[in-house]
Amino acid sequence: MTEEFTMQNRRKFVKNILIGTAGITTLSSFDILGIARKEKHIKLTILHTNDMHSRIDAFAPNHKKHANQGGISRIASLVEKIRNEEDNVILLDAGDIFQGTPYFNLFGGEVELKLMSQMKYDASTMGNHDFDNGIEGFNNVLHNANFPFLCSNYDFSETILNGKTKSYHIIEKQGIKIGIFGIGIELDGLVDSRLYGKTIYNDPIESANKYAQLLKEKHACNLVICLSHLGYEYEHKTLSDKILVKETKNIDLIIGGHTHTFLDKAVTFYNKVGKPTLVNQAGWAALSLGRVDFYFNREKERIDDLNTSFRPSKNYAKF
């Protein structure tokens, strides 16, 4: 405090501090007592899709493989049911929303984004097919989405998408902070260069590490999710989610896409520092809704051996 500080200012300052303290004290005591909205155990339900490929309606009855299966409209019913059962639901998509049915050819993605907004998607990332009508085509329908597109390694600053996607997004549910970012696939060779224009592709591993650390450390997120359109795995050395896990840290869950991989449930892999990271993917064409439930405990101190508080069964990944 300096000498210029007048008495009057000081009174005001003290008053402010008292009000502030009262506020903090009230909140903190609620925290300590565990009353108010803060619970001892919190369950967070992550629902996710990928590669829906404009599958608004189910496959036709004469389809060889998926007759009468799938469809965004049906997914919406299931999401609604789960929202009624669970307190904390987050709904995410890992890209390739567009292309695959005439809905996209005729309406350019407008229907898909309108439906996803109605379903209260929290975030999505972009897949290679989301560039199919060019950056301009994507930009033209983007206003139909009321959720953010997270693109952490596509740099759109030289394009009309500048400022229209986000590098990361933080959601809070009952005091739990969930940090989400999105990693896209290399466009060169996969998407016509005329379609992605001046988009700059940044290294996915570097970008993933950068944003995961930012979310976990600077923003103190309790959970970090990566929406990835890299693909689950490949025979060759192409970068996949499995490789991404090994090369990164601070990511708890990778929600993947691109390879149209059907998994019964999320698979646990171990990251750069030996910590578990879940990787999940939900097939394609709205034929599957991915689900991962996370359980949080309110704890006074960091407990490293968690087996004492929860007894994990075989299906449970330990964190």
Add this chain to the structure above:
Amino acid sequence: MRHKTTMNYYLKHILFFCLAILLISCKEQYKLTNSKSGNNEINNELSTNNFLETIILPYRIELDLKMNEVINTSLIDMEVGSPEGLLGNFVCDLIHIKAKEISDKPVDFCLLNNGGLRTPLPKGEITRGKIFELMPFENEIVIVEISGKNMLDLIEYIKIKSVIMNSRKAGVPVSGLRMIINDDKVSDVKIANFAFDANKNYRVVTSDYLANGGDHMDFFLNPISIENTGMKLRDAILAHIINLNHEEIELNATLDGRIYYAE
């Protein structure tokens, strides 16, 4: 002055108190302890969502109207086949014509794959939707210039694919290329009506999928040059069929022995 000291005293205590409270609350945190996962299949036991259906409905009506639009009539049933098929000949011929229109340079022949022609064209009315079924992919027409050496691999590829039996993917649809397969030998290879010359380069129109080595067409990799037309195969097929309709020409195709087994 005395007053000021008292205030300082209070302030110190207040700040200390705040700090203590903050420290205590920081110690308490949510920690991820467990997870459980199980993905849900989306099958016909799930009903569609009523509210979403109201959003979809006007689009579906417009879509059905467009897709059900009859754009021409086919005089015959067209299916893929090996060593040649009516559907393959029909599509390759029209893509070859289209490529010659688009490109400034000559286009020697067309090569596609039967796997990419997803449904037969039935005799009778052809709807726009039927063409979307035939070609649901967004593949684009590209013109690839390959060496005579790679052409030898291409010819060998056609031969191997043409002698496979009982597979929907047997045979390679072409236009502007002719050859005779005799047992294990290929003879009389003609391209654009000229005898094949292994010392020459050839310009082939195909899909970007195949040009990138799809269907193991490795002879397209490392080409001499590649021309992207930016036109989708489906758009070219639709435009051709609609054009014929304007000229009051119905769809037809013939088998002309372009790939021929000599017994």
